Amino acid sequence: MTVLILTSEEDVTADMVVAKLHEAGTPMMRLxxxxxxGKAVLSAEYAHGDFDGHLSVNGHVLSMGGLRSVWVRRxxxxxxxxxxxxxxLAAETRxxxxxxLHSAATRWMNxxxxxxxxxxKPWQLRVxxxxxxxxxxxVFTTAPRLAxxxxxxxxxxxxxxxxxxxxxxxxxxxxxxxxxxxxxFSAVAAGPALLQRYIPKRADxxxxxxxxxxxAARKTAEPGQVDGRYGETGHAWEAVPVPERVGRSxxxxxxxxxxxxxAFDFAEDEEGIWWFLECxxxxxxxxxxxxxxxxxSEAVALxxxxxxxxxxxxxxxx
Amino acid sequence: MTVLILTSEEDVTADMVVAKLHEAGTPMMRLxxxxxxGKAVLSAEYAHGDFDGHLSVNGHVLSMGGLRSVWVRRxxxxxxxxxxxxxxLAAETRxxxxxxLHSAATRWMNxxxxxxxxxxKPWQLRVxxxxxxxxxxxVFTTAPRLAxxxxxxxxxxxxxxxxxxxxxxxxxxxxxxxxxxxxxFSAVAAGPALLQRYIPKRADxxxxxxxxxxxAARKTAEPGQVDGRYGETGHAWEAVPVPERVGRSxxxxxxxxxxxxxAFDFAEDEEGIWWFLECxxxxxxxxxxxxxxxxxSEAVALxxxxxxxxxxxxxxxx
Numbered sequence: 001m002t003v004l005i006l007t008s009e010e011d012v013t014a015d016m017v018v019a020k021l022h023e024a025g026t027p028m029m030r031l032x033x034x035x036x037x038g039k040a041v042l043s044a045e046y047a048h049g050d051f052d053g054h055l056s057v058n059g060h061v062l063s064m065g066g067l068r069s070v071w072v073r074r075x076x077x078x079x080x081x082x083x084x085x086x087x088x089l090a091a092e093t094r095x096x097x098x099x100x101l102h103s104a105a106t107r108w109m110n111x112x113x114x115x116x117x118x119x120x121k122p123w124q125l126r127v128x129x130x131x132x133x134x135x136x137x138x139v140f141t142t143a144p145r146l147a148x149x150x151x152x153x154x155x156x157x158x159x160x161x162x163x164x165x166x167x168x169x170x171x172x173x174x175x176x177x178x179x180x181x182x183x184x185f186s187a188v189a190a191g192p193a194l195l196q197r198y199i200p201k202r203a204d205x206x207x208x209x210x211x212x213x214x215x216a217a218r219k220t221a222e223p224g225q226v227d228g229r230y231g232e233t234g235h236a237w238e239a240v241p242v243p244e245r246v247g248r249s250x251x252x253x254x255x256x257x258x259x260x261x262x263a264f265d266f267a268e269d270e271e272g273i274w275w276f277l278e279c280x281x282x283x284x285x286x287x288x289x290x291x292x293x294x295x296x297s298e299a300v301a302l303x304x305x306x307x308x309x310x311x312x313x314x315x316x317x318x
Numbered sequence: 319m320t321v322l323i324l325t326s327e328e329d330v331t332a333d334m335v336v337a338k339l340h341e342a343g344t345p346m347m348r349l350x351x352x353x354x355x356g357k358a359v360l361s362a363e364y365a366h367g368d369f370d371g372h373l374s375v376n377g378h379v380l381s382m383g384g385l386r387s388v389w390v391r392r393x394x395x396x397x398x399x400x401x402x403x404x405x406x407l408a409a410e411t412r413x414x415x416x417x418x419l420h421s422a423a424t425r426w427m428n429x430x431x432x433x434x435x436x437x438x439k440p441w442q443l444r445v446x447x448x449x450x451x452x453x454x455x456x457v458f459t460t461a462p463r464l465a466x467x468x469x470x471x472x473x474x475x476x477x478x479x480x481x482x483x484x485x486x487x488x489x490x491x492x493x494x495x496x497x498x499x500x501x502x503f504s505a506v507a508a509g510p511a512l513l514q515r516y517i518p519k520r521a522d523x524x525x526x527x528x529x530x531x532x533x534a535a536r537k538t539a540e541p542g543q544v545d546g547r548y549g550e551t552g553h554a555w556e557a558v559p560v561p562e563r564v565g566r567s568x569x570x571x572x573x574x575x576x577x578x579x580x581a582f583d584f585a586e587d588e589e590g591i592w593w594f595l596e597c598x599x600x601x602x603x604x605x606x607x608x609x610x611x612x613x614x615s616e617a618v619a620l621x622x623x624x625x626x627x628x629x630x631x632x633x634x635x636x
Contacts, residue, residue, distance in 0.1 A: 037460035037507060045468075046443040047455035082508070089509050091481035096458045096510035099440025099480070113431040122417025125364040126632055137365035140414045142355035150363075162417070163409035189355060190400070191407050192414035314444055 001068035002027040003304045004055070004101075008034055008076035013286035013297070017071070020301035029062050031055065034076030036093055044100035053100040064100065069107040069304045072115065072282075103314050107260070109304060110281050114258040118281040121162040121194065125276075131252040132245070133276035136267075138196040144185040147193055151181040156198040158226060178226050198226070199275045205266035207242065208285050209250055209259075210299040216242045217288045218268065237291040246274055253279065260303060319386035320345040321622045322373070322419075326352055326394035331604040331615070335389070338619035347380045349373065351415055352394030362418035371418040382418065387425040387622045390433065392600075421632050425578070427622060428599050432576040436599040439480040439512070443594075449570040450563070451594035454585075456514040462503040465511055469499040474516040476544060496544050516544070517593045523584035525560065526603050527568050527577075528617040534560045535606045536586065555609040564592055571597065578621060 003026055007014050021028045031040055035057075044053035044064070053064035078093035079085055098112070110118070117123065121140075128135045139150045140162065151157050160176040178198055185193075201221050208215045220235040242250070246266075254262050263283025266274035285296045321344055325332050339346045349358055353375075362371035362382070371382035396411035397403055416430070428436070435441065439458075446453045457468045458480065469475050478494040496516055503511075519539050526533045538553040560568075564584075572580050581601025584592035603614045 037509060041461050042510065043457065043459040043461050043464045044440050045455075045457045045459075046440070046447065046453060047457075049447050049453075051444050051447065079509070084508075086484075088481070088484035092479065092510055095439050095480035096460070096512075099438040099442075100458065102435065102438055102441040103444035113435050116434065117420065117431050120417040120420055121413050122362050122364070123420040123632065124417075126369050126421035129364065129367050129369065135364060135367075137363075139361065139363045139365075140418065141361040142414070143359050143361050146361045161410065162413035163406070166404075166406035190402075191355060191397070192360065192410050194414075314441065 001307070002029055002062050002066050003069050003071065004028075004062065004067060005030045005071045005073055006033060006075040007071075007073035008032040011074065011284075011286070012290075013284050014073050016286055016289065016297035017300050017304070020298050021305070024301060024305060026301070026305045029055070029057055029060060031057055032076045032081075033078040033093070033097055034080035036078060036097055038081060042096055042100065044096065044103065046103075051103050053103065055100075064104040064106075067101075067104050067106045068307070069109065070101055071109050071300070071304055072112060074282075105314060107304075107306075107308060109260040109300070110262075111258060111260075115281050118257050118259055118262070118279065121278065124279050127253055127256050128249075128276040128279070131256065132249040133253070134273050135276045136197040136199050138194065140192055140194050142189055142192050144188045147185040147188045147195055148181065150195050151179065151183065151185070154197040155181065156200075157195045158198050160194050160196065162192070162194045176226050199267040199269055201267035201269055201275075203268040205240075205264075205268055205274055206237070206283075206288055207246070207250060207264040207266065208283070208288060208294075208296050209254055209262045209264065210296060211260060211303045212251070213299045214242045214247055214250060215285075215288070215292075215294040215296050215299075216240050216246075217292050217294065237288055239292040239294050243274070257281075261300065319625070320347055320380050320384050321387050321389065322346075322380065322385060323348045323389045323391055324351060324393035325389075325391035326350040329392065329602075329604070330608075331602050332391050334604055334607065334615035335618050335622070338616050339623070342619060342623060344619070344623045347373070347375055347378060349375055350394045350399075351396040351411070352398035354396060354411055354415055356399060360414055360418065362414065362421065364421075369421050371421065373418075382422040382424075385419075385422050385424045386625070387427065388419055389427050389618070389622055390430060390600075423632060425622075425624075425626060427578040427618070429576060433599050436575050436577055436580070436597065439596065442597050445571055445574050446567075446594040446597070449574065450567040451571070452591050453594045454515040454517050456512065458510055458512050460507055460510050462506045465503040465506045465513055466499065468513050469497065469501065469503070472515040473499065474518075475513045476516050478512050478514065480510070480512045494544055517585040517587055519585040519587055519593075521586040523558075523582075523586050523592055524555065524601075524606055525564070525568065525582040525584065526601070526606060526612075526614050527572055527580045527582065528614060529578060529621045530569070531617045532560045532565055532568060533603075533606070533610075533612040533614050533617070534558050534564075535610050535612065555606050557610040557612050561592070575599075579618065 041056040055062045079089045158176045204219045217237040218240040219237045263280045265277040289296045359374040373380045397407045476494045522537045524535045535555040536558040537555045581598045583595040607614045
């Protein structure tokens with residue numbers, strides 16, 4: 001039974017998992033959907049009330065009946081490397097590849113449709129509330145008056161992007177920024193703003209969830225530092241235990257969201273409370289593993305290799 | 319409790335449902351996501367462990383607590399009508415709008431993530447098999463040799479597109495076409511082909527499923543007609559009863575796929591068997607209702623208006 005890794009990049013995180021799969025002797029195939037058709041060949045047959053499919057990369061053939069799991073790492077756009085790429089060729093190739101994979105009785109880390117929902121920030125906050133996390137008061141709005149009211153109510157608020165930094169090369173840095181109620185909120189009418197109560201923090205927490213295994217890491221923050229992603233603190237990530245209550249909330253969250261893998265970011269305040277900031281279903285873990293020594297890539301490899309009760313039907317995406 | 323219709327078009331199908339909602343006195347809001355921000359204003363607040371959101375269009379305000387259902391009809395791209403549209407503004411606006419709607423305890427026709435999966439043609443065939451439909455043998459492949467083998471095995475086969483006709487204006491017609499085993503299959507290597515055993519048919523069947531209500535319509539085919547969407551037959555759609563076995567399969571299919579609405583296309587062969595061709599989760603029904611008089615728009619309006627057991631949590635997408 002083979003693990004299929006969909007990725008376009010030779011990133012450290014994927015390489016660490018590949019090494020663990022090799023060590024364990026688990027058969028594995030790596031495919032960039034951009035190489036289909038071309039380097040990769042696909043065939044899916046639906047006949048006699050049954051289904052069988054094959055994927056062939058560099059002469060290695062993977063049968064859908066032998067597919068244990070799919071790791072959706074950083075897949076390229078289907079057919080992007082074709083001699084004459086087009087939106088229609090991409091759509092046809094996406095249909096063939098993902099339609100075939102979705103027809104197989106396989107496990108997904110993460111199922112693409114659960115991943116899509118899990119990317120919605122406002123939905124994340126709602127599910128976090130329902131899972132029992134401490135969540136900083138937050139507003140998403142296109143109404144300048146409501147943005148100002150929110151800033152007046154909570155005084156110290158941060159503004160950040162919901163979808164991430166604007167695309168472009170070179171990329172535009174868009175750190176989370178502290179603002180006061182006297183700011184000019186008129187531009188909110190031109191594009192939705194995400195305002196959140198500022199949590200003065202003594203540390204950043206990254207909690208990685210792989211199946212039912214949790215790995216928490218902590219990095220002390222500089223006093224007054226707002227966005228841990230920008231600027232050096234001189235501190236390193238250190239493994240810390242997961243508070244029992246947080247562990248329960250994490251398990252509720254991933255069960256509700258249908259995620260096999262998730263990376264949670266928290267701000268630890270002066271009283272030691274972990275405030276939910278976001279949950280990235282595709283978050284990196286290489287940097288945490290390298291600094292803390294936590295066996296996250298091994299846990300991912302193990303999850304991908306595990307046999308679950310055989311199912312003859314495609315995975316419903318939950 | 320209000321029904322929200324996301325659509326960019328004044329199409330006959332949407333208008334028919336709007337008329338039924340008006341007749342029944344059901345409050346309704348129509349929104350094109352392209353008009354946000356601008357004509358529409360949005361605000362979603364996550365605070366005190368709770369959630370509330372508002373959507374305002376032309377001075378009418380809809381609270382998320384008062385949202386009964388969302389009909390995803392033909393929504394425009396978020397922020398497409400903004401003075402300075404951009405991929406990033408679209409992404410931020412999509413986050414705010416869909417994130418807020420997904421946070422609400424509402425019903426969806428259809429849930430966007432179920433709709434996304436239901437569009438995958440190969441997956442449709444697999445689920446149709448498992449639901450007990452008769453499905454013509456089909457192959458999706460980028461291997462010319464396998465395409466040729468398939469054509470030799472089944473003799474009369476049709477080739478069609480999996481994702482629909484190529485985009486463009488004017489659109490390119492791409493009717494389903496009959497080919498023989500002596501065709502040149504070499505181009506299959508450049509883009510996946512969908513080959514299917516040809517079903518000589520005496521009629522086209524359109525079966526519309528709204529919740530648990532089924533409406534079947536039949537149109538006699540011209541002898542030798544391959545694609546019912548192109549060319550006039552001189553015959554009209556007529557209401558026909560749903561065979562019991564087909565009804566069971568339809569209910570299994572929509573339950574598995576998590577769809578509240580689906581339009582099935584079948585080919586009726588000389589022996590009266592209905593062969594599954596495809597299931598379009600967003601298929602039109604206006605033309606069927608106008609010709610057959612079947613109360614489909616009323617069924618849609620009723621489904622959208624119905625109260626289900628109150629839930630305080632967002633709909634999981636199944």
